[in-house]
Each structure stands twice: as C-alpha cells, then as structure tokens.
Amino acid sequence: xxLTEEKTTDKRPAGLGVVGWLRWGWRVLTSMRTALIxxxxxxLASVPGSLFxxxxxxxxxxxxxxxxxxxxxxxxxxxxxxxxxTSPWFAAVYLLLFLSLVGCVLPRMGVHLxxxxxxxxxxxxNLTRLPHHADIGxxxxxxxxxxxxxxxxxxxxxxxxxxxxxxxxxxxxxxxxIALLVLLxxxxxxxxxxxxxxxxxxxxxxxxxxxxxxxxxxxxxxVSPEDLQPFSFTLKDFQATYIGPxxxxxxxxxxxxxxxxxQDSPGAxxxxxxxxxxxxxxxxxxxxxxxxxxxxPTFRITGGDGKVAFEGAVPCLVNNxxxxxxxxxxxxxxxxxxxxxxxxxxxxxxxxxxxxxxSVFPGAANPTVQIWPFKGDxxxxxxxxxxxxxxxxxxxxxxxxxxxxSPKPLAVGESIDLPxxxxxxxxxxxxxxxxxxxxxxxGRFPALIASGAAILGLLLSLQIRRRRVWVRVRDGxxxxxxxxxxxxxxxxxxxxxxxxxxEQHARPAEVKDVx
Amino acid sequence: xxxxxxxxxxxxxxxxxxxxxxAGMIGYALELAFGRVAETVAERRLxxxxxxxxxxxxxxxxxxxxxxxALQAGAIxxxxxxxxxxxxxxATLTRGLATDRWPWGNMYEFVVAMLLAAVTVFLLLxxxxxxxxxxxxxxxxxxxxLGFAARVLYTQAGPVVPxxxxxxxxxxxxxxVAASGLFIVGGVAAALFLIRGDGxxxxxxxxxxxxxxxxxxxxxxxxxxxAVISGALWADKAWGRYWGWDPKEVWAFITWVAYAAYLHxxxxxxxxxxxxxxxxxxxxxxxxxxxxxxxxxIGGLHSYADVSK
Ligand code: HEM
Numbered sequence: 001x002x003l004t005e006e007k008t009t010d011k012r013p014a015g016l017g018v019v020g021w022l023r024w025g026w027r028v029l030t031s032m033r034t035a036l037i038x039x040x041x042x043x044l045a046s047v048p049g050s051l052f053x054x055x056x057x058x059x060x061x062x063x064x065x066x067x068x069x070x071x072x073x074x075x076x077x078x079x080x081x082x083x084x085x086t087s088p089w090f091a092a093v094y095l096l097l098f099l100s101l102v103g104c105v106l107p108r109m110g111v112h113l114x115x116x117x118x119x120x121x122x123x124x125x126n127l128t129r130l131p132h133h134a135d136i137g138x139x140x141x142x143x144x145x146x147x148x149x150x151x152x153x154x155x156x157x158x159x160x161x162x163x164x165x166x167x168x169x170x171x172x173x174x175x176x177x178i179a180l181l182v183l184l185x186x187x188x189x190x191x192x193x194x195x196x197x198x199x200x201x202x203x204x205x206x207x208x209x210x211x212x213x214x215x216x217x218x219x220x221x222x223v224s225p226e227d228l229q230p231f232s233f234t235l236k237d238f239q240a241t242y243i244g245p246x247x248x249x250x251x252x253x254x255x256x257x258x259x260x261x262x263q264d265s266p267g268a269x270x271x272x273x274x275x276x277x278x279x280x281x282x283x284x285x286x287x288x289x290x291x292x293x294x295x296x297p298t299f300r301i302t303g304g305d306g307k308v309a310f311e312g313a314v315p316c317l318v319n320n321x322x323x324x325x326x327x328x329x330x331x332x333x334x335x336x337x338x339x340x341x342x343x344x345x346x347x348x349x350x351x352x353x354x355x356x357x358x359s360v361f362p363g364a365a366n367p368t369v370q371i372w373p374f375k376g377d378x379x380x381x382x383x384x385x386x387x388x389x390x391x392x393x394x395x396x397x398x399x400x401x402x403x404x405x406s407p408k409p410l411a412v413g414e415s416i417d418l419p420x421x422x423x424x425x426x427x428x429x430x431x432x433x434x435x436x437x438x439x440x441x442x443g444r445f446p447a448l449i450a451s452g453a454a455i456l457g458l459l460l461s462l463q464i465r466r467r468r469v470w471v472r473v474r475d476g477x478x479x480x481x482x483x484x485x486x487x488x489x490x491x492x493x494x495x496x497x498x499x500x501x502x503e504q505h506a507r508p509a510e511v512k513d514v515x
Numbered sequence: 516x517x518x519x520x521x522x523x524x525x526x527x528x529x530x531x532x533x534x535x536x537x538a539g540m541i542g543y544a545l546e547l548a549f550g551r552v553a554e555t556v557a558e559r560r561l562x563x564x565x566x567x568x569x570x571x572x573x574x575x576x577x578x579x580x581x582x583x584x585a586l587q588a589g590a591i592x593x594x595x596x597x598x599x600x601x602x603x604x605x606a607t608l609t610r611g612l613a614t615d616r617w618p619w620g621n622m623y624e625f626v627v628a629m630l631l632a633a634v635t636v637f638l639l640l641x642x643x644x645x646x647x648x649x650x651x652x653x654x655x656x657x658x659x660x661l662g663f664a665a666r667v668l669y670t671q672a673g674p675v676v677p678x679x680x681x682x683x684x685x686x687x688x689x690x691x692v693a694a695s696g697l698f699i700v701g702g703v704a705a706a707l708f709l710i711r712g713d714g715x716x717x718x719x720x721x722x723x724x725x726x727x728x729x730x731x732x733x734x735x736x737x738x739x740x741x742a743v744i745s746g747a748l749w750a751d752k753a754w755g756r757y758w759g760w761d762p763k764e765v766w767a768f769i770t771w772v773a774y775a776a777y778l779h780x781x782x783x784x785x786x787x788x789x790x791x792x793x794x795x796x797x798x799x800x801x802x803x804x805x806x807x808x809x810x811x812x813i814g815g816l817h818s819y820a821d822v823s824k
Contacts, residue, residue, distance in 0.1 A: 451747070
C-alpha cells in the first residue's frame with residue numbers, strides 16, 4: 001500500500017482552542033514523518049547504552065568507572081547514562097513511538113475492515129490506459145470463473161469483470177504493528193512479575209530458592225518473597241574439560257557441567273539433573289542457569305591457642321580465564337588470641353618461572369596456593385558491610401613475618417606454621433564452585449508469540465502485492481487491464497502469466513462450441 | 516582426509532576465492548566501462564521521466580556501439596565469479612568438515628560465510644534480472660572482505676566454547692549470515708546510487724540501483740528480524756534472559772530500527788529516492804559496526820568473535 005500524506009497535516013490550527021491544539025498534536029504525533037523521526041531517535045538513544053557500562057548488564061564495570069573517574073561518572077549518572085534502557089528519556093522516546101503507533105494502527109484497522117468488505121470497484125472505461133493491459137481471446141464468463149478459482153475477489157457488471165487480490169498485505173502490516181505493541185507489554189509485565197537472583201555454590205553445598213539464599217536478588221515490583229518457587233538442590237559435582245596443549249586455543253573450555261540433586265518442592269523426591277550451558281534447570285518456569293565457575297581450595301586454620309578456628313572451602317575469584325589463576329581472601333574472626341586473615345593466589349596448573357610461579361592451564365593438574373598471612377582486628381563487629389573478596393578495607397591488619405612478592409606455593413596437604421606463634425594454616429584440598437542465575441519471567445511466552453506474529457506479519461506485509469485486474473468485452477475477445485497499488489512491485493511478470501492463463505482457460509470452451 | 520589437511524585446504528580455497536573474485540571484478544569492470552554506452556543514454560531518459568525532473572533534457576549523445584570484446588569480458592567475469600563462489604563455498608564446507616561443527620563459530624568463519632552469502636545473492640539475482648552491472652562492485656567487496664578475514668581475523672580451525680556448542684548456531688547464525696549477505700548487496704547498490712550523480716554515467720541507472728537495493732532489503736529484513744528473535748531465544752537458553760541490552764543486542768536492535776526506518780522512509784512523502792538510500796546506508800553502517808566495531812572494540816557477553824585484541 002502507498003501512503004500519501006496530506007500536505008495540511010502540519011498546519012497549525014488558528015485559534016481553535018485546546019481541543020484544536022490537541023487534535024493537531026495528535027495528528028502530528030501519528031503522522032508517518034513523526035514515526036520516522038521517533039524511529040531515528042530510538043536508534044540514536046540506544047547508542048550510549050553500548051558505549052558506557054550498564055548497571056543492569058555489568059554492575060562491576062560501573063563501579064570501576066566510578067572509582068577511576070568519579071567526577072565524570074557523577075555527571076554521566078546524572079543523565080542516566082549507566083542506566084540508558086531504564087532512563088526516563090529512553091522511555092519517553094519509545095512511549096511516544098508506541099503512542100504514535102497506536103494512533104496510526106487504530107484508524108488503519110477501521111479503514112482496512114471496510115476495505116475488506118467492499119467489493120472491487122467497477123472497471124475503468126478504457127483499460128488500455130492502465131499500466132498493464134492486453135487483448136486476449138476468451139469471454140467474460142470463463143475469465144470470471146478462472147479468477148474466482150484462483151481466489152481473487154470478483155465483482156461483475158455490464159460487460160466487465162473486476163477482481164482484486166492482496167488484502168493480506170495490509171492485514172500482515174497491522175498484525176506486525178500490533179505484535180510490536182504486545183511485545184512491549186509482555187516485556188514490561190515480565191519485568192514487573194518476574195525476578196532474578198545470582199548465587200555462588202561450592203561443590204557439596206546446597207541451595208534453596210529463597211530470597212535470603214541469593215548473593216544478589218532483583219525482584220520485579222509485583223513480586224513478594226512468598227512467590228518464589230520452593231525448589232532446592234545440592235551441587236554434587238562439577239566437571240570441566242579444556243583444549244590440551246599444542247593448539248592455538250589451548251585452555252579454551254570444551255565442555256562443562258554440574259551434577260545437581262534437585263528437589264522440586266520440599267516434600268518431593270530427589271532427582272538427578274545435569275546442568276550445562278544452554279541447558280538450564282526448569283522448575284515451574286523458574287529457570288536456573290550455569291553462568292560461571294572457579295576454584296575453592298579448602299583449608300584448616302588453627303589459631304595461636306591451638307584450636308581449629310576455620311575449616312572449609314574458600315571460593316577464589318578468577319583473575320585470568322585462560323589459566324584460572326585466582327585470588328583468594330580468607331578471614332578467620334574465630335582465631336584466638338588474635339584474629340587472622342590471609343591473601344591467597346591459587347594456581348591450578350603450577351609451573352615455576354624464575355623466582356615466580358605461574359599457572360599454565362585452567363585444569364587442576366598441579367593445584368597450589370601461595371599464602372600471605374595477616375593478623376589483627378578484622379573489625380567485623382563494627383557493622384560496616386565488607387566484601388568477602390577483599391582485605392583492602394581492614395586498616396588494623398599487620399603482615400605476619402616477612403612479606404615476599406612470591407612466597408613458595410603450597411601443594412595439597414602442605415601447611416605453614418605462622419610466625420610469632422600465631423597458629424597454622426593447612427591446605428587440605430580443592431573443590432570447585434559455580435555461579436548460578438535463577439530467572440523467572442512470566443513475559444517470556446507472550447513475548448515469543450508476539451515475536452512470531454511480528455515475523456509472520458512482516459512477511460505478509462513485505463512480500464504480498466495488492467493488485468487489481470479488470471476484464472472488458474471487446475468484439476471477438478476481451479481486454480484485460482491491471483495495476484498494482486504497491487510501488488516497487490514487479491507486477492508485469494504476474495500480469496503476463498495471468499493473461500496467458502486466462503487465454504488458456506478460455507480455449508477449451510471454444511473447442512466445445514465446435515460441433 | 517585428516518582434519519588438519521581439510522583445514523589447510525579451506526585456507527587455500529579462501530585465497531583462491533579472493534583471486535577469482537578479483538578476476539570477476541576486472542571482467543565486469545571492463546564490460547561496464549566499454550560495453551554499455553547505448554544503454555546508458557536510453558535509461559537516462561527513462562529515469563528523467565519517472566522522476567519528473569523539470570530541467571531540460573540534454574540532447575542525447577550519439578549512441579556508440581559497445582565493443583564486442585567488452586561483452587566477452589563481462590561473460591568471463593561471470594565465469595570467474597561462479598568459480599570464486601565455488602571456492603568460497605568449498606572453503607566453508609571444508610572448514611566445517613575439519614572442525615566437525617557448523618562453520619560459522621567465530622568472526623573469521625562468519626565473515627567468510629557472509630561473503631559467500633552476498634556473492635550467492637548476486638549470482639542468483641543476475642540469473643533472473645539484468646543486474647550484471649553490480650558484478651564489479653560485489654567482486655571487489657568479496658575480495659577485500661575475504662582478504663580482511665584472512666589477514667586480520669584468521670583463527671586456527673578448532674572447537675568452540677561450550678556456549679556455542681548448540682544447534683542454535685544453525686538457526687541464529689545462519690539467519691544472520693543470510694540477512695547480512697543480502698544487506699551487503701543492498702549496501703553496494705545504495706552506495707553506487709549515491710556515487711553516481713543524476714547525470715549520464717557509465718554506472719547503472721539510479722532507478723535500477725534503487726530497485727535492486729529495495730528488493731534485497733525487503734527480503735533481508737524479515738530474515739534479520741528472525742535472526743534477532745532467534746538470538747533472543749538462544750540467550751534465553753544460554754544466559755538466563757532473552758534480552759539484556761548486551762552491546763551486540765543493542766546494535767542488532769539499532770540496525771533493525773534503522774532498516775525499519777528505511778522502509779518507512781520509502782513510504783513517507785518526500786523521503787523517496789536519495790534520502791531513503793542514505794537511510795539504508797546508515798542502517799548498513801550500523802550492521803557493519805555491529806560486526807566489526809562491537810566484536811573488536813566493545814566486547815560483551817556475545818564476544819565469541821575469537822579475535823585477538
Ligand atoms: C517500533 C516502531 C516501528 C517499527 C519497528 C515499524 C516497522 C515497520 C516495518 C518493518 C514496516 C514494513 C514496511 C513496508 O511495508 O514498506 C512498517 C510499515 C508501516 N508502518 Fe511501521 N513500524 C513502527 C512504527 C510505526 C508507527 C508509529 C507508524 C505510524 C505512525 C507506522 C506506520 C507504518 C505504516 C503506515 C506502514 C506501511 C507502509 C507501507 O507499506 O507503505 N509504523 N513498519
């Protein structure tokens with residue numbers, strides 16, 4: 001379909017009062033040109049979302065931005081540039097666009113319904129004036145029969161047949177635009193009624209789907225803690241394999257999976273589930289994904305008083321994803337008489353490198369850990385929140401003994417007696433941890449269906465041509481004329497095929513007439 | 516054949532395809548320069564009528580006969596393009612056999628496959644429609660693109676990371692490859708449209724260029740839409756959400772909106788012709804930025820490009 005815009009659209013009403021202005025505003029908003037400008041604005045408004053780190057995508061990167069350049073970050077934040085896609089100005093653009101879309105689609109729906117019910121218009125007097133026309137043998141009746149058999153909408157009159165095809169184009173177009181509206185609503189509803197949580201779990205440990213169990217929990221505004229699906233699981237085992245030496249991509253993961261023992265609800269029987277990338281665990285629409293992994297060496301730490309003050313796994317943050325060299329922080333508030341803390345560097349496949357040690361492979365072929373011990377007041381009672389992955393905030397910690405840049409790494413089973421009789425640390429083994437994300441988004445299916453409808457609508461709207469043909473009697477035969485109302489369409493070929501078919505179809509009738 | 520020798524063969528076929536595309540370009544360029552003088556004048560008249568320009572029609576130049584050898588050069592160009600296409604196809608197939616997976620798992624393979632798609636589109640188009648005039652430019656894009664892939668993006672044949680080890684590659688990436696191939700042909704036509712002024716020229720007529728561009732974009736746009744949506748479906752399986760404004764997603768969205776703007780521009784009074792072609796080129800630039808810029812400079816979750824930074 002072609003759209004001819006009236007030149008008067010933008011003329012301002014002179015002295016029409018509030019109603020007139022509103023009407024004028026509505027007309028401008030729903031004009032095709034405004035829609036076009038809003039489309040441009042929408043594209044432009046998205047650009048900063050890819051140039052600056054986004055809170056919703058990578059909050060860590062945003063925090064780093066604030067650390068490195070607080071003044072600039074402050075200014076960027078003032079304009080929501082770290083939250084582009086939830087910012088008021090982004091919302092303004094898409095809400096205007098969708099308002100414009102509604103204003104455009106509703107009237108077009110009305111027009112289209114009328115169009116569908118209307119019969120094709122009578123044939124013009126002179127068909128040879130049309131862009132496509134041909135004189136062929138045959139008669140009106142057989143032409144009409146043929147056109148009807150090919151599912152044209154047909155009207156007839158005195159000496160002419162009129163036929164039309166291609167209303168599906170506009171139907172598809174409307175379907176597409178409505179689907180976009182539904183998609184927006186589905187995405188919005190998913191945000192309100194869904195939630196997302198992240199958690200780190202060490203091998204052997206369990207997780208149950210409650211707000212308190214998450215490290216980070218982001219509920220939609222309409223979600224209450226009781227809405228969470230009450231499933232739980234234990235991480236039995238995690239396995240990863242990597243490309244071995246001799247390949248350019250040595251150390252690239254080949255496969256990893258986590259074995260879970262899942263309980264769908266408190267009383268339910270336990271079931272085994274293998275969690276992989278691309279294969280989330282689905283419990284009543286709450287999906288749990290495997291999104292990261294790393295190492296958690298285990299330690300037994302004894303205080304200066306000879307009592308075991310800590311025993312367990314310490315998840316280490318991965319510094320380098322191609323070697324899995326990781327950084328560990330151990331805080332031991334229970335150590336007596338003085339509290340202890342340790343920095344550690346975990347090397348899954350250790351080799352010496354001059355005075356230093358390196359990891360050369362992500363698999364745990366020779367897992368060692370370098371330890372830097374501290375003692376003093378951890379200040380955990382002060383109530384200020386602290387990261388479990390950082391010792392930087394502790395001003396009252398003193399290094400124990402001589403600090404060296406690269407202490408000799410411990411192998412599993414080895415231990416260090418701490419200087420100044422502060423106690424002992426034993427490196428007892430290696431476990432692995434995984435990070436999980438649980439997502440519940442009730443808008444997923446509606447969004448999927450709307451997307452499918454959008455594609456279907458697009459295909460109809462872009463590939464179907466609206467066209468009309470007329471047939472008029474002429475002595476000894478008929479004239480066929482045709483035109484397409486879709487610009488850019490190549491109707492010539494179809495028209496030629498159609499006239500040929502009409503002629504062919506008419507011929508058997510002629511044969512019958514011969515006795 | 517062993518995987519290693521298949522991988523080597525694939526690399527050699529890419530080089531062969533580069534040379535053959537260059538040969539095709541030269542053949543087509545000779546035809547364009549010396550083989551279509553009369554045609555140009557006739558087309559010009561048609562365009563002027565269609566666009567209802569008011570300026571007076573300059574007296575048509577006396578039509579010179581096209582040199583027969585130039586037409587032969589064009590035919591040879593077509594043969595070279597088909598051979599280059601076969602080499603390009605072979606390169607992608609052997610890469611797939613060598614790695615035992617779909618051969619578009621990193622940026623190098625993606626670009627090789629995307630150019631294969633672009634040349635396929637051109638060759639199929641010229642079977643049905645008179646669009647040989649695009650050949651020289653598609654040839655040069657194919658050669659430069661493959662050259663860029665081989666020199667800058669090359670990665671050794673090998674397995675992919677677990678997230679990519681999925682049947683979604685066949686759905687999502689194949690759609691993106693196909694749509695990108697079509698958009699490239701549309702981009703070439705639109706660029707020529709702008710390079711060529713309104714006056715007489717050895718380059719093809721503006722109306723023809725615009726028709727080619729529109730035809731391929733209209734086919735590509737639903738495929739692109741499907742590529743974006745299947746990407747969202749995959750993200751829903753792999754990353755725990757179907758849409759998260761990761762840089763690649765942002766630019767796929769921008770590209771989509773920009774091509775939608777092109778389609779709307781054509782339907783809007785006053786935006787037909789040149790303005791619409793400019794919009795389509797902006798959209799094409801977004802597509803290319805998403806491929807090159809986002810993979811190399813921005814990164815994000817979607818950074819499976821495997822390009823050494
Ligand atoms: C998210 C925003 C929108 C997107 C992505 C979008 C996308 C599209 C696409 C892909 C087409 C097919 C183009 C064609 O048929 O030539 C189309 C057609 C159309 N759109 Fe939109 N659209 C949007 C908003 C709007 C708005 C707000 C309006 C009205 C003010 C509008 C009016 C139209 C009209 C009238 C057509 C038919 C044009 C024609 O085929 O002649 N669209 N749209």
